[in-house]
Amino acid sequence: MDFNPFPMKTPLLYPRFVLSDLVMLITLAMLANACQKKKETTATLSEEIVAVKTVAVSRESQAEPIQASGLVQSETEARLSFKTGGIIQKIFVREGQSIRKGELLATLNLTEIDAQVRQATESVTKAERDLARVTNLYKDSVATYEQVQNLTTALNVSKQNLEIARYNRSFSEIRATSGGVVIKKIMNEGELAGPGSPVFYVNATGPKDWVIRVGVADKDWIRLKPGNKAEVKFDAYANQPYPAVISNLSAGADQVSGLYQVELKLTVPVPKLAAGIFANTLIFPAVQHSLESVPIDALVEGSNQSAFVYVVQGDRAKKVPVRVAYLNGQRAFIESGLNGISQVITDGSAYLTDGVKVKLP
Structure with missing residues (x-):
């Protein structure tokens, strides 16, 4: 029996199976690669192209307008009162009534005030009588010159007291200081009115008497001065614009709102x-x-x-961030972000994304 140190083994089939699987994998990879290239080609052929239009960026010198709201008020506002205190005898007007300059509006009961006038008149008469008597005595060397001087002074004081009493009586009635409207009747007949206590709140209503008072922040107040132009719109007149100018600027902030008051005067008449x-x-x-x-x-x-704007870079849209200073009409004024940019996209900008392909007309 022959001995073989290297006996023949049964041939293995594993290497054969591995080779066939490898061939199959390579084939599948080639097919997948071909499909991918086909998809990429299809995607390239169907890439969206957006038609756009551009406009030039312009540089303008303009002041940022200040928006503010306020109320119409009369430039001539008066709180009418009696100079002296007393019982209100008669009120001749009602709220909302138109008045003329100099028209009698109310009177006090004059019983006490007339008595003061009579008392001051009697004091003058007595002082005149005393002075005349002492003057005659002085001529006869019975009275002294000092007595004459004292009585002369007393007479002058009495005359001044009479003048005060008559003056107070003349202001024991209220007359209109200007033509206008009684906005508010604060007191009624029979009430005790103190000296200087308002009885009527009156506004002048002439075409040139109306002003608009608005409040602005300090950063806006420092940019304004009398004579600056303005535009006023009223809800009552369908927001029709009326030209105006600044007529006055307050020197201090309102204690409640913290805003600075700006007074505007209309330069054209408003119907009502x-x-x-x-x-x-x-x-x-x-x-x-x-x-x-x-x-x-x-x-x-x-x-x-x-905000953002789109610009054309090559054949692509590029999204650029900007900072808006303010809007005025149909223009946006840009504070920063447009350095070196001369054209921006307008038509078609709503359909763009960063990097999308664009087409100009």
Whole structure:
């Protein structure tokens, strides 16, 4: 029996199976790669192209307008009162009534005041009588010169007291200081009116007597001065704009609101106005700044002062962040973000995303 140190083993089939699987994997990979290239080619052929239009970025020198709301008020407002205190005898007008300058509005009961006038008159008569008697005695060397001087002074004081009494009597009635309307009747007949206590609240209502008073913040107040132009709109007149100018600026802030009062005077007549009508104003400061501006249509995704614009870079749309200073009409004034940019996309900007392919006309 022959001995073989290297006996023949049964041939293994595993290597054969591995080779066939490898061939299959390679084939599948080639097919997958071909399919992927086909998809990429299809995607490339069907890539969206957005038609857009651009406009030029312009630079303008303009002041940021200040928006504020307020009320129509009369420039001539009066709180009419009696100079002296007393019982109100008669009131001749009612609330809402039109009045003429100099018209009698109310009177006091004059019993006490007339008595004061008579008392002052009697004091003058007595002082004159005393002075005359002492003067005659002085001529006869019976009275002294000092007595004459004292009685002369007493007479002068009595005359001044009479003048005061007559003056107070003349102001024991209330007369209209100007033509206008009685806005409020504060007291009624029979009430005790103190000296200087308001009885009527009166507004002048002439065409040139109306003003609009609005409140602005300190950062806006420092930019304003009398004579600056403004535009006023009234809800009562369908927001029709009326030109106005600043006639006065307050020197201090309101204690309640913390705002500074600005008074505007209309430069054209309004058909009919009354105290308390609401007004929206747009004030244009004289101080101007040079800013870049674009149409409002160019802005997308705005939030507060932040927004974006699209520009054309090659054949693609590029999204650029900007900071908006303010809007005026159909223009947006840009504080920053447009350095080196001369054109922005307007038409088609709503359909764009960053990097999308675009086509210009």
